[in-house]
Amino acid sequence: MSSPYKRLRLSLETPVPSDYEISRSQVPKQITEVAKESGILDSEVEPYGSYKAKVKLDVLDRLSGRKNGKYVLVTGITPTPLGEGKSTTTVGLAQALGAVLGKRVFANVRQPSMGPTFGVKGGAAGGGYSQVIPMDEFNMHLTGDIHAVSMANNLLAAALDTRLFHEATQTNKGLWKRLCPVQKDGSRDIPRGLGPRVKKLGLDKKDPRDWTEEEIGKFVRLDIDPETITWKRVLDLNDRSLREVTINQAPTEKGLLRKTGFDISVASEVMAILALSTSVEDMRERLGRIVVASSKSGEPVTCEDLGCAGALAAIMKDAIKPNLMQTLEGTPVFVHAGPFANISIGASSVLADKIALKLVGTESPEEEPGYVVTEAGFDFTMGGERFLNIKCRNSGLSPDVIIIVATVRALKVHGGGAAVKANQPLAPEYTSENLEMLKKGCANLQKHIQNARQYGVDVIVAINQMTLDTANEHEVIRQAAIEAGAVDAIVSNHWEKGGAGAEDLALGVIKCSHKEYPVQQTRDEKFHYLYSVEGESSIQSKIESIAKKMYNADSVEFSPKALQKLEEYTKQGFTNLPICMAKTQYSLSHDPNWKGVPSGYVFPVKDIKASIGAGYLYALADKIQTIPGLATRCGFMNVELNEKGEIEGLF
Amino acid sequence: MSSPYKRLRLSLETPVPSDYEISRSQVPKQITEVAKESGILDSEVEPYGSYKAKVKLDVLDRLSGRKNGKYVLVTGITPTPLGEGKSTTTVGLAQALGAVLGKRVFANVRQPSMGPTFGVKGGAAGGGYSQVIPMDEFNMHLTGDIHAVSMANNLLAAALDTRLFHEATQTNKGLWKRLCPVQKDGSRDIPRGLGPRVKKLGLDKKDPRDWTEEEIGKFVRLDIDPETITWKRVLDLNDRSLREVTINQAPTEKGLLRKTGFDISVASEVMAILALSTSVEDMRERLGRIVVASSKSGEPVTCEDLGCAGALAAIMKDAIKPNLMQTLEGTPVFVHAGPFANISIGASSVLADKIALKLVGTESPEEEPGYVVTEAGFDFTMGGERFLNIKCRNSGLSPDVIIIVATVRALKVHGGGAAVKANQPLAPEYTSENLEMLKKGCANLQKHIQNARQYGVDVIVAINQMTLDTANEHEVIRQAAIEAGAVDAIVSNHWEKGGAGAEDLALGVIKCSHKEYPVQQTRDEKFHYLYSVEGESSIQSKIESIAKKMYNADSVEFSPKALQKLEEYTKQGFTNLPICMAKTQYSLSHDPNWKGVPSGYVFPVKDIKASIGAGYLYALADKIQTIPGLATRCGFMNVELNEKGEIEGLF
Missing domain, CATH: 3.40.50.300 (P-loop containing nucleotide triphosphate hydrolases)
Known part of the structure; x- marks a missing residue:
């Protein structure tokens, strides 16, 4: 052959x-x-x-x-x-x-x-x-793909925190002047990356000079509620010290301290977008849809609102x-x-x-x-x-x-x-x-x-x-x-x-x-999904389908936090998405000690999070560690270059 | 032609x-x-x-x-x-x-x-x-070279902080057991990356089982003084929020809070090593010589002591x-x-x-x-x-x-x-x-x-x-x-x-x-350095040579901090190194407002730091910002992919 x-x-x-x-x-x-x-x-x-x-x-x-x-x-x-x-x-x-x-x-x-x-x-x-x-x-x-993911993820994080800083330290007029600088002909320029935001706000037919004070305020102020920020920075390393950190501690940052953390790069939503995109255009759109926080009035704030979706796409080109x-x-x-x-x-x-x-x-x-x-x-x-x-x-x-x-x-x-x-x-x-x-x-x-x-x-x-x-x-x-x-x-x-x-x-x-x-062994059904994402199917019912039909649970218990998130995402219009379940891999259930086929139990959903750019919600049955640590004796301790410049001791 | x-x-x-x-x-x-x-x-x-x-x-x-x-x-x-x-x-x-x-x-x-x-x-x-x-x-x-520099730099940072954590939470015996696990034949294995440390401590002829308690203590405990840590993490982004951060705030880190910061990747000593290395072997040795902190007894603690110089070299291969x-x-x-x-x-x-x-x-x-x-x-x-x-x-x-x-x-x-x-x-x-x-x-x-x-x-x-x-x-x-x-x-x-x-x-x-x-215009001297690094030439005299002969200063004033560092580096044996001066580029002097050829002034040295792996000390005439910020209107806001997938708006 x-x-x-x-x-x-x-x-x-x-x-x-x-x-x-x-x-x-x-x-x-x-x-x-x-x-x-x-x-x-x-x-x-x-x-x-x-x-x-x-x-x-x-x-x-x-x-x-x-x-x-x-x-x-x-x-x-x-x-x-x-x-x-x-x-x-x-x-x-x-x-x-x-x-x-x-x-x-x-x-x-x-x-x-x-x-x-x-x-x-x-x-x-x-x-x-x-x-x-x-x-x-x-x-x-x-x-270098993971490095690109890290860069894209972290540019968005830097853009977000810098925006918080600039909104905290500048007036509406000051922000407007800087964001839309005067051109030689006296008009004001809207940065290309903020075009989609201008459109979303219904301002696209107007010259920035004609915006009312209210319109200027809407355009320049994302008015992010710092408590709602879900976007974290990433590194492709097992660096446990970065799980939770307080940033903005330099005197230049004027005391705007914020608690946040790092994930491992592969946990970035940008990586999920890379995996799920069907074309360059699709990736660009998904990057724009990433939700990083909510505004104080409860609106989702996106990567597009920050004006950096094009740059993220360029990094991921x-x-x-x-x-x-x-x-x-x-x-x-x-x-x-x-x-x-x-x-x-x-x-x-x-x-x-x-x-x-x-x-x-x-x-x-x-x-x-x-x-x-x-x-x-x-x-x-x-x-x-x-x-x-x-x-x-x-x-x-x-x-x-x-x-x-x-x-x-x-x-x-x-x-x-x-x-x-x-x-x-x-x-x-x-x-x-x-x-x-x-x-x-x-x-x-x-x-x-x-x-x-x-x-x-x-x-x-x-x-x-x-x-x-x-x-x-x-x-x-x-x-x-x-x-x-x-x-x-x-x-x-x-x-x-x-x-x-x-x-x-x-x-x-x-x-x-x-x-x-032989026919009796094979399926004559056509391929079909476990649940539908559209129409009547609520977020709860999708989660229940997975827990009952796949995990053999009797029922699902949503924590108060999960219920609050359910309500929030429903209000924000994020119901028509599939669900990514985050639980231990060591059991069919949520408890790593339950081997075989656990039954007769209640599957807990402790929290629900959103990866709107990637296109799913994820339901957490437990706190998931999103950046591992290094052991006392680590893999790196065995690694060396030999005299030919080849890597030894990697595995 | x-x-x-x-x-x-x-x-x-x-x-x-x-x-x-x-x-x-x-x-x-x-x-x-x-x-x-x-x-x-x-x-x-x-x-x-x-x-x-x-x-x-x-x-x-x-x-x-x-x-x-x-x-x-x-x-x-x-x-x-x-x-x-x-x-x-x-x-x-x-x-x-x-x-x-x-x-x-x-x-x-x-x-x-x-x-x-x-x-x-x-x-x-x-x-x-x-x-x-x-x-x-x-x-x-x-x-991907800068990405490799970032990874190498940050692996060393993770190794350092993880070591602090493990030393704080384990006994000498516990550390020894984990670092040198039992082999099938009953002997104990020393990780290859810690070979140089074993040698430095004079333990290389002995089986780890025969080490005295004191020797075990010396081997397993770097005993780093957290106040002396100079190694920072890096990102190749203008992320001002990371200038100063407190790490280890997750409950898993047991309250071992530490204040540190991020630099931009190109400020990493690993980047300087990449620039100055003359071969793969030379790079490997320099990476090993990087000093990240001092022990409580004042000894320099190196990348080699942490056992990760080989891994850094592999990342930089x-x-x-x-x-x-x-x-x-x-x-x-x-x-x-x-x-x-x-x-x-x-x-x-x-x-x-x-x-x-x-x-x-x-x-x-x-x-x-x-x-x-x-x-x-x-x-x-x-x-x-x-x-x-x-x-x-x-x-x-x-x-x-x-x-x-x-x-x-x-x-x-x-x-x-x-x-x-x-x-x-x-x-x-x-x-x-x-x-x-x-x-x-x-x-x-x-x-x-x-x-x-x-x-x-x-x-x-x-x-x-x-x-x-x-x-x-x-x-x-x-x-x-x-x-x-x-x-x-x-x-x-x-x-x-x-x-x-x-x-x-x-x-x-x-x-x-x-x-x-024509001969009268050209130099017949041979090339020579401004100062010698060896012999009598002290750190001070090298700095004075540069300040007087190059910057036109009358004299140099060392701050108390700089003097303390001078003493420390002299004690640690780091005198035979050239000096990298860190000052504004907008004047021949240290003051960006002094144009032309400033004269009759005192050049201040506020601090001295060491890049032992790269092979120089650097003297700071001022606080140098090692991670820039983003402007209100940033470069990224202009960047977009066009319909052909090409990047537009980069410059």
């Missing part, structure tokens, strides 16, 4: 070396070669060094006539803190489809934050023999182009956007998926479609739900197959096994066969399968093989999966074997996406 | 359009073509998109046998807030040498901060028909490679590093200069050498002095010619003209001939010329022509310049005419660097 990609051969070693050693032992292809093999024209590629490139959005126009390829979503069961291998499966499956089976394929993954890179977590490029390479470039800077890299076996990868799974959608970008689906798409029914494999953060019920109800609602796309990654280890935890922690020895139930515990734990997997099937999409369970697993254990999982309605459950060993280890899984995906499994 | 560069032709318009319009009207060459024309091998170039590339340091090894080309330093007289056109002259001169006269040439310039880009200042890419293009890419992100761009007429430009002129050296990188001097260098005496034209921030007496005493001392290089850029306008200010301010109409003395005022003001130019000649280098004055200048005025400047010892004074009109406007200046530079001016 002739493959579109020159396969990079693996020389498998046992035991499997560190991710970094494997990555460095492979010589990647020049990224221009990967682009060519993927059907991207030279004029559409902007290389960043030898192994990374930006791909222009022009591809979408050129290939608009094509039918999309198959869209495969990789999700997981409720994980342990060690992770169950979704990224590894995503990459391994792409290697199997592309390098082993010769199909056209893209793996679309998120760009990782540099915070955890120097903290405690491993890389996010997959692992073992299923990785995106070069892994150090993947994990650091990439092409290149970030919006997906980044091309490759897997360890030479198949193409898009790395694009990385919104924080804890409070955002935790999925890579809509644009990368759209472009990849066209690149592997078909121009005639005789052609065989290729595959775009992409991942949603956390388990199916968090990441998958948001992927379908938020990301797919934005893109208009829907997956052909949903993969749920399960491990024997995590299912045993759900069956009552001891807690599993990073850097600690495993309890005996994890190092020997224990079918009873596993059977009990499979309830968790079954709930995720049933949840996924509610959307009308076929489900395959990928059993991510680990060294101490037994064949009996795999069979237990397989039977439970089929019983719950999965079309198949397939063992995959891509971490140890690369694409070859995921060949069976790839064959299953091909069969499923072409509806070749 | 055959030029090494394909010349991009200018279509000159009158009046000169905006910088942005000029930049966008030119179609740049592919950066790979510019690289080839410059003698850089394909394997040494890493393109970042079509018009920017990183150049590998390997070039230096390959060309180590070559004799350097000619090194031309562009400086200026004491400027007005409008700027006197040093960057424009640097770029215009390179266009004249390369595109007009067909010589091999590089213009080496700083990367501008994005803060002022969205604030009030114009671009730093030159202007008019002498620019680095594309100017929007030059002014935003470039290849690509930033250390110079960035290749081109001028409006297609000659090569290195854009690399941009240390803040207010408190640092305000010059581009040593490595870019070294590489460029080899690229335009010669392999045999018959070959004609090319030219590297580079700029030092502010006037000669600030930027030039630092360039020679700090940058050249680091690189071992010395300039063949010093250019001092002067304008009629600024010299009239020094002759008693009214103050000149941005965005305000000029007083009548600036719009008509005024030879008397100009003659008086030429004293300022003459002092800069005499100052430059103290280093044993020939000086050419470039009269940067402006629309309302008269020939008589130019002649006044020329005579004053020659009288003060300049080898020549040449009118240049590169802003309006591009390289053709700077042809005479270029011919003067060629003549001067080949010692073809």
